């Protein structure tokens with residue numbers, strides 16, 4: 178099992194994927210990996226998400242496949258059973274974090290406030306998702322949290338785009354960012370894998 182810290186340092190951007198049609202899972206993963214983005218977050222927002230995780234794991238060996246939108250013990254168990262190599266949650270509850278720690282699968286839990294950060298530090302977690310990044314205060318908020326809590330490393334996600342990704346990545350307490358702009362619904366629906374690979378290449382060229 179790869180530690181979440183190493184996963185966060187694998188690529189500067191983690192694509193957040195919403196897969197509506199199962200047959201898109203493997204070509205989409207290939208398109209992103211070909212563009213240099215190996216760490217893939219498949220959100221559990223669609224009925225085919227768990228099967229998509231299994232297929233990508235089986236057919237795209239270079240990918241590091243994680244589950245997003247893990248919100249409780251039930252979705253955590255489903256994600257782990259599907260073979261997820263990491264878990265991402267939009268927020269935190271004690272039940273969820275305790276279950277994740279027990280499972281042994283690394284989790285990137287979502288926070289927006291110093292209190293949430295401190296609760297996770299008490300549980301031994303120092304890598305976190307900052308979600309929803311732009312709406313929750315963006316770059317100034319991360320800089321402010323980094324003052325008293327410099328030991329925490331973040332993956333800002335939510336409203337991150339090619340316009341602001343480099344600025345986020347320049348922060349001391351940011352290892353990578355997450356976002357959906359490499360594989361938005363219209364490009365996936367159109368099966369425009371070429372454009373998705375082009376966007377992935379551009380994203381993977383950003384420096385963390």
Ligand SMILES: O=C(O)C(=O)C[C@H](O)[C@H](O)COP(=O)(O)O
Nearest residue numbers: 220245246267334335336356357
């Ligand atoms: O589904 C989840 O678990 C999430 O946490 C939400 C995603 O991270 C954001 O929807 C990505 O945000 P955008 O890049 O602004 O589209």
